[in-house]
Amino acid sequence: MSTRVAIARERAFWEQLDFTNRSTLKIKATVGETRYPIRLVDHVSALDDEGTLMAATLVLSYALAESAALERLDLESRSVAGIEDWGGRLLRASGRAWSDVAGGRAGAVEVGVVRNLVVHGQGVVDQKNFARLESAGSPAFRLGESVELTYDRVVTYRARLRSLLTAGGLGVEG
Template sequence: MISTRVAVARERAFWDQLDFTNRSTLKLKAAVGETKYPIRLVDHVSALEDEGTLMAATLVLSYALAESAVVDRLCLDSRSVAGIEDWGGRLLRTTGGNWSSVTGGLAGAVEVGVVRNVIVHGQSTIDEKNYTRLEKAGSQAFALGDVVELTYESVVAYRARLKSLLAVGGLSADGSPAPGGK
């Protein structure tokens, strides 16, 4: 995530330093395989200024990797688990750990799960179902109808919660047994 942010910042700086008189009409051609896609320079630079896609992709992938590591470790069918409160709780029980030992606790973990769900389902706000889930876990991070916006700082915090859950559950951040883990 950090390297991608650096690359994007360098690309943005490159285009910002060039002095074009026809900036609004200038087009770039990006080749993907044998196909070339034209894009206006102003649209390209605008896309570089929006980190939302990178942050969303990072969170969704991080969550998926954590969930996958847990269901693999516990020999579960991923379709048989229901949210981070379920698969995370099952993992914690294998080590005698509990949510109070996890960064953000149950409320923080459920917040990660809810934000991930909002993103993958193409929503932008907290609906009644997600609000009820947050409330049940003791989270007051969002109100009904709140817009979910990912920032670099929030994604770092969400990933730290996932890593903490894995560590307390006896897995390292990459899903392998943690040193001293069961």
Template sequence: MTVWDEWGALTRFLESARIAFARERNLWHALELADREAVTINAPASEHGRYAVSLGQHIAAVDDEVTLHASVLIHSYALTESTICGLLGVSPRRTNGIEDWATRALEANGRSWDSVQAGLPGAVEVAVVRNAFAHGTRTVDAQGAKRLQAVGTQVSAGQAVTLTYEELREYRIRLRGILRYGGADPKVSSSK
């Protein structure tokens, strides 16, 4: 399976989950129930037990698109990082973040950050937002603020991050640009 097969699978997961969540929301909002507070939804029992949730909690869960977006961002970032580091022959743990491994990949292919939408500052933003969700804080930490400030973006530690569908799409465009111009797309020739 290629990186592009994986990328496509992530895209289909995102869009199909959005459809399923919307349909589930619409279904429960359309039903005329005598006592919505009394409704409990049960998942089929499995070897791990059973799951029951109130209707209100269930609707809140499918309304939470941010968690879905974060999951797709985290996986998209990991796919990009592992692919690029694999092409470079380095361990992601032995690099200094996207600023390092993506720059190396772009340069190895005769490219610069001008090839990637929003350039280096945009890539660092993706990394910082990804970290905020991957570490469960949903805020910019001190290290993230320092990284953003180093590329000219003024942000303070503790600032909340958002992840709308539009933001997720933008972040994935940036990551896809790193993959394409960093050597993972055979259709894109090196500018060397």
């Protein structure tokens, strides 16, 4: 949320300034030893696209959840096959079930599928991922449907991951 606030403030800052040549104006930033020039209109346009922030948030949240579960189970990532596998093992080890998790197994698989689509740069649900959703009983997406990562969707997915970890015996704050 703090990153969203910072982005909104940056957008508001540039939009409140009154420039007559807004379309040709360039801003420059130096990061480390790299100088980065960009047209102001392109910068503001990039600020309007939350997709990259949402993708990074989802991928990192999923990675942290998976890592915590695998550490608790003393497993290597290559020895499990998706959230339905490591999540199911975590729940069984804690004497819990998918019914104890927000969204259940179908919701967790939806999170895993969307995470995979993001990581692999796919914007639409392909046959393999659709079959995985269908197998889990998730009606979330149709074959060939575009997947848009909105703030609300990522909040839901993070809540599902948190719920899975909590039900699995990993007390998760916030």
